[in-house]
Amino acid sequence: MTHQFPALSPEQKKALSDIAQRIVASGKGILAADESVGTMGNRLQRINVENTEENRRAFREILFSSDASINQNIGGVILFHETLYQKDSSGKPFPALIKEKGIVVGIKASICTRLLDKGTAPLAGTNGETTIQGLDGLAERCAQYKKDGADFGKWRAVLKITSTTPSQLAIQENANTLARYASICQQHGLVPIVEPEILPDGDHDLQRCQYVTEKVLAAVYKALNDHHVYLEGTLLKPNMVTAGHSCPKKYTPQDVAVATVTTLLRTVPAAVPGICFLSGGQSEEEASVNLNAMNQSPLPKPWKLTFSYGRALQASALAAWVGKSENKKAAQEAFRKRAQINSLACRGQYVVSGKTDTAAMQSLFTASYTY
Amino acid sequence: MTHQYPALTAEQKKELSDIALRIVAPGKGILAADESVGHMAKRLNQIGVENTEENRRLYRQILFSADSRVKKCIGGVIFFHETMYQKADDGTPFVQMIKDKGIVVGIKVDKGVVPLAGTDGETTTQGLDGLSERCAQYKKDGADFAKWRCVLKISDNTPSALAIMENANVLARYASICQQNGIVPIVEPEILPDGDHDLKRCQYVTEKVLAAVYKALSDHHVYLEGTLLKPNMVTPGHSCPTKYSPEEIAMATVTALRRTVPPAVPGVTFLSGGQSEEEASINLNAINTCPLMRPWALTFSYGRALQASALSAWRGQRDNASAATEEFVKRAEVNGLAALGKYEGSGDDSGAAGQSLYVANHAY
Numbered sequence: 026m027t028h029q030f031p032a033l034s035p036e037q038k039k040a041l042s043d044i045a046q047r048i049v050a051s052g053k054g055i056l057a058a059d060e061s062v063g064t065m066g067n068r069l070q071r072i073n074v075e076n077t078e079e080n081r082r083a084f085r086e087i088l089f090s091s092d093a094s095i096n097q098n099i100g101g102v103i104l105f106h107e108t109l110y111q112k113d114s115s116g117k118p119f120p121a122l123i124k125e126k127g128i129v130v131g132i133k134a135s136i137c138t139r140l141l142d143k144g145t146a147p148l149a150g151t152n153g154e155t156t157i158q159g160l161d162g163l164a165e166r167c168a169q170y171k172k173d174g175a176d177f178g179k180w181r182a183v184l185k186i187t188s189t190t191p192s193q194l195a196i197q198e199n200a201n202t203l204a205r206y207a208s209i210c211q212q213h214g215l216v217p218i219v220e221p222e223i224l225p226d227g228d229h230d231l232q233r234c235q236y237v238t239e240k241v242l243a244a245v246y247k248a249l250n251d252h253h254v255y256l257e258g259t260l261l262k263p264n265m266v267t268a269g270h271s272c273p274k275k276y277t278p279q280d281v282a283v284a285t286v287t288t289l290l291r292t293v294p295a296a297v298p299g300i301c302f303l304s305g306g307q308s309e310e311e312a313s314v315n316l317n318a319m320n321q322s323p324l325p326k327p328w329k330l331t332f333s334y335g336r337a338l339q340a341s342a343l344a345a346w347v348g349k350s351e352n353k354k355a356a357q358e359a360f361r362k363r364a365q366i367n368s369l370a371c372r373g374q375y376v377v378s379g380k381t382d383t384a385a386m387q388s389l390f391t392a393s394y395t396y
Numbered sequence: 397m398t399h400q401y402p403a404l405t406a407e408q409k410k411e412l413s414d415i416a417l418r419i420v421a422p423g424k425g426i427l428a429a430d431e432s433v434g435h436m437a438k439r440l441n442q443i444g445v446e447n448t449e450e451n452r453r454l455y456r457q458i459l460f461s462a463d464s465r466v467k468k469c470i471g472g473v474i475f476f477h478e479t480m481y482q483k484a485d486d487g488t489p490f491v492q493m494i495k496d497k498g499i500v501v502g503i504k505v506d507k508g509v510v511p512l513a514g515t516d517g518e519t520t521t522q523g524l525d526g527l528s529e530r531c532a533q534y535k536k537d538g539a540d541f542a543k544w545r546c547v548l549k550i551s552d553n554t555p556s557a558l559a560i561m562e563n564a565n566v567l568a569r570y571a572s573i574c575q576q577n578g579i580v581p582i583v584e585p586e587i588l589p590d591g592d593h594d595l596k597r598c599q600y601v602t603e604k605v606l607a608a609v610y611k612a613l614s615d616h617h618v619y620l621e622g623t624l625l626k627p628n629m630v631t632p633g634h635s636c637p638t639k640y641s642p643e644e645i646a647m648a649t650v651t652a653l654r655r656t657v658p659p660a661v662p663g664v665t666f667l668s669g670g671q672s673e674e675e676a677s678i679n680l681n682a683i684n685t686c687p688l689m690r691p692w693a694l695t696f697s698y699g700r701a702l703q704a705s706a707l708s709a710w711r712g713q714r715d716n717a718s719a720a721t722e723e724f725v726k727r728a729e730v731n732g733l734a735a736l737g738k739y740e741g742s743g744d745d746s747g748a749a750g751q752s753l754y755v756a757n758h759a760y
Contacts, residue, residue, distance in 0.1 A: 029597065039758040243614035250607035256655050257758075290660040291620050295691050296651070327659050327691040 041258025049299030053100030054332035059133040074348035098368035103131040120174030134178035135159035154195040167213035177216040204248035220262035227269035242292035256296040282318035299329035304337035312337035320373030412622025420663030424471030425696035430504035445712035469732025472500040491538040502541040518559040531577035541580040568612035584626035591633035606656035620660040642682035659691035668701035676701035684737030695735040
């Protein structure tokens, strides 16, 4: 953003732009391994594993000690605060383990301590809507994270669709907080991933989701512009445009693809290098097939369309591990498989095979999902 | 824009989108022949011609009787109200002459600038009253697109937040009304080149203005695929002591657009502002050879920059008519090439030499 009071020097801009480009380099996406303690608890409970710090560390080690060739499919990994400071069994810090594979390390930047697990805070006077907290001392935290090996940050805002939401206030407040966070990140050399998630809860149809997503993204980019954020040094992590989970009407991956890409063409400037979708409540297979359909769509795509998946990359690995160290290789293989499939989906080259295993197809929807 | 209260049906959207794409088809741009009566007075004065309705008719006839060569470089012509209802010597309505060449007819619908009280000489644009009925009539009379010009200026304390917001809002209202009547709105937020500000300042202001324009268009449920944008190029002010190359102008312009204009917009048709004919072509060409990815057509909507030579060749003499038309065709073809990044320039400023002058965009 060029101004007589420039926010960033050309060198700072180049550094941010280079990081962003590396994360979304062709065929690569993001492993979102930044589940908070509480959320990890939900995941581990499903496979009957106790939610201890050691178990959380052990599972992340399985993912991060994958063979280096995983760097063909994974450009970045998002970590939770606790994980940034954990080490593998040989004593190597996780950031080092990830970086030596040429993968960029990211950090969930919104507030998520052990005591205050929720990043969201209620907006009084609304129909249960929220904003995010975490701006206090964010500059100092970002500076520290940068020293400790992170090169990008992630900040998730949450909106929901009902007959009265999202309200003007919720849209404007979340857009503004996202822009403040993005501005602060860039001042400290961290590429901000901007995540305005519109939850899939509800019975609304595809058109309604598209309408809301267009309004939300228009507000987000106006706010980023107002706050002098350097778009070439950011990434967007939006929801795909889908029908609500209880919508009786069914849509094809192509419907989802067209609605999503159309929405993005109407709201996301070409200067943004990449769009890394969240998987929401989608199963592993659904998330890959939808991403693939988008990249096969004949609509123009001036930004990379890739993934930033948590559940949709880890479900099979978790199911293969079930907390047993002897299952490490099987878990890594399951993870590698999904990473490779999503890499093909980034290029519109994923050919859906006839067989898909149960874990992949299992819907991962959790009502009113919060990290 | 998809909504439970849709502004447009699927058929209406398709019609608007098709019109927009025809206007900015590859290698094509717009002839802005919509000078008001007062504006024409200045032009005709410069060549010693009296500003009568007949002279204005004769002059537009020179432009509109261009031969089929213009079919491949002119996608649309913007008319002034008076001209929509004038005819050639042989009785053929101008509108029909243009349509017969496969060119889309457009109409200027704004009613000029008015002051914004409490600002440093800033303005908004009027013309919304009865606009819907006027658009419906123009559509019947052959127009498929419209143009509305807002004006902003750069100084120490302008453009103000009010000027940006008010002009963006009035442009969005105009655009919404046009689309309801099957007319593609060309949205023109012109930031004047007057002043001594540098390239960076113009880029900054242009980014702020365009961000506000597209937020307003989103708020007003305007269907972006059925619109066109007519912005200024990003240039230094006229009295700026620093000189910039066409490549620098191109990088600053394309960077600003990439940061603010959604890819859904089919085309950006630049105004020529105070640029000479050659300058406007060279800059447009540099814009189209800029190494940054450009998801919209980048072409011209030129008035002076297409007509200056034709006007001086004519000088009001009937005998000079074909020579004048020839001058216009020449500029039209040059700009058609520039819209494809294929104009070599009249001097030794060749495309290959220019390529190496692009500076990395982190400096913008």
